[in-house]
Amino acid sequence: MKLQEYHAKRLLLAQGLPVPEYSVAATADEARTAADAYLKAGAGKVVIKAQVLVGGRGKAGGVKLAGSADEAQTVAAQILGMDIKGTTVQRVLVAPAADIAAEYYLACVLDRAARKVLLMGSAEGGVEIEVVAAERPDSIKQLHAHPLLGLLDHQARRMAYSLGLGTNHLKEFVTIAKGLYATMIANDADLVEINPLAIVNTPAGAQLQCLDAKITIDDSALERQPGAFPSLANALDEYLVPPRTIILRGPDHGIAQWRHALAACYRPDTVMLAIPAAVRNLPDALAKPVGPAVTAWICRGATCLPPVAELGAVERALVEG
Numbered sequence: 001m002k003l004q005e006y007h008a009k010r011l012l013l014a015q016g017l018p019v020p021e022y023s024v025a026a027t028a029d030e031a032r033t034a035a036d037a038y039l040k041a042g043a044g045k046v047v048i049k050a051q052v053l054v055g056g057r058g059k060a061g062g063v064k065l066a067g068s069a070d071e072a073q074t075v076a077a078q079i080l081g082m083d084i085k086g087t088t089v090q091r092v093l094v095a096p097a098a099d100i101a102a103e104y105y106l107a108c109v110l111d112r113a114a115r116k117v118l119l120m121g122s123a124e125g126g127v128e129i130e131v132v133a134a135e136r137p138d139s140i141k142q143l144h145a146h147p148l149l150g151l152l153d154h155q156a157r158r159m160a161y162s163l164g165l166g167t168n169h170l171k172e173f174v175t176i177a178k179g180l181y182a183t184m185i186a187n188d189a190d191l192v193e194i195n196p197l198a199i200v201n202t203p204a205g206a207q208l209q210c211l212d213a214k215i216t217i218d219d220s221a222l223e224r225q226p227g228a229f230p231s232l233a234n235a236l237d238e239y240l241v242p243p244r245t246i247i248l249r250g251p252d253h254g255i256a257q258w259r260h261a262l263a264a265c266y267r268p269d270t271v272m273l274a275i276p277a278a279v280r281n282l283p284d285a286l287a288k289p290v291g292p293a294v295t296a297w298i299c300r301g302a303t304c305l306p307p308v309a310e311l312g313a314v315e316r317a318l319v320e321g
Contacts, residue, residue: 001217004051006093008213011187012194017179018172019210020200022095024051028077034094035072043096048075051091052084055128060084065097098211103196104163105129108145108180110190110218116144117181119151123163125196151181169199172208188221 003011006024013019023034035046050062057063062084066072072094082089103125111118122140124132133140141162145151156177160170176197184192193214200209 002053003215003217004053004091005049005213006051006091008192008215009210011183011215012179012192012210012213015179015183015186017176017183017210018208019213020095020098022093024091025076025094026080026091028073028080031076031092031094032069032073035066036069038094038096039069041096045097046072047095047097048072048079049093049095050079050082050084050089051093052087052089054085054087057084062089098198098209099201100126100196100198100211101201101206102199104165104198105132105140105193105195106159106177106180106197107191107193107195108151108184108189109193110184111144114144116147117151117184119143119145119155119159119177119181121159121163125198129193129195145181150185151178153178168206169208176208176210183215187215188218189215190218191216 006022009019009022021038023030023037025031025034031048035048038046045065045067048064048066050057050060052062060082062079062082064075064079066075076092076094079092080089105120105122105125107120107129109118109120120140120142122129122132124136124139129140141159143155143159145155153174156174157170159177160173165173176194180192180194183189191214194210194212195214196211198209198211199206200211
């Protein structure tokens with residue numbers, strides 16, 4: 001499960017990482033209010049960033065600067081509703097524009113072949129890492145965290161030196177690198193990525209800051225996370241425009257979690273209910289329809305059939321693998 005940038009930043013903040021302040025807006029008026037607060041607090045400009053789960057938003061016009069509250073409102077109105085690679089922008093992130101001195105790439109990724117967490121870094125941050133890997137693979141540095149002790153200080157320092165990071169920011173880098181690892185373990189993530197990890201000029205001096213973040217949660221580990229399933233339902237409800245897709249995983253999830261997932265869909269628009277083939281029967285507790293316009297689709301593996309009935313009529317539907 002991929003997280004939006006603003007959700008990913010929340011998880012980084014929970015581990016104490018240096019994430020600049022930001023706001024999330026669903027309307028142009030909300031973006032104007034947020035921008036006005038940052039500008040009055042001393043920001044020269046603000047950045048408006050589309051919140052989508054696909055790459056290339058900058059090239060598509062989904063990231064723009066604004067120098068006034070009125071301009072921020074205009075820019076947000078242009079970005080909201082924009083189609084980026086088939087995804088409609090529903091929210092924008094508003095933040096003070098950073099005075100960037102240097103950009104790096106840093107990520108923790110699950111190396112399934114080695115059965116270890118892989119720390120990856122590059123001095124070429126702020127660009128698509130896939131392009132860097134294809135054109136300049138030697139510029140990407142890698143090392144594995146210790147399988148039992150985690151990412152150690154000397155490993156983080158070694159990565160910093162390999163990226164050419166000066167000693168002035170060495171301590172900050174070690175803290176951030178270990179924080180990435182901690183974020184990954186705490187949330188059962190497959191990927192925790194900062195791009196760019198930037199040296200930013202601030203009134204307090206140059207500092208390393210996490211300007212953008214990408215996190216992917218392992219779907220199969222959701223039951224290990226207390227409250228993860230309700231959060232998943234809310235996240236899907238936020239991310240998707242009608243028809244919304246709610247994925248119910250089972251049969252191990254409790255009936256209360258199923259109810260919560262469906263409750264997130266109670267609104268006057270169409271909802272697609274994607275049911276994995278592993279789910280043999282929907283719980284009897286779902287007999288009561290969630291909403292008059294909620295249409296259920298039955299999925300067999302990766303194939304979804306057309307809508308078969310209102311939800312209340314398929315609460316005991318058999319899903320064959």
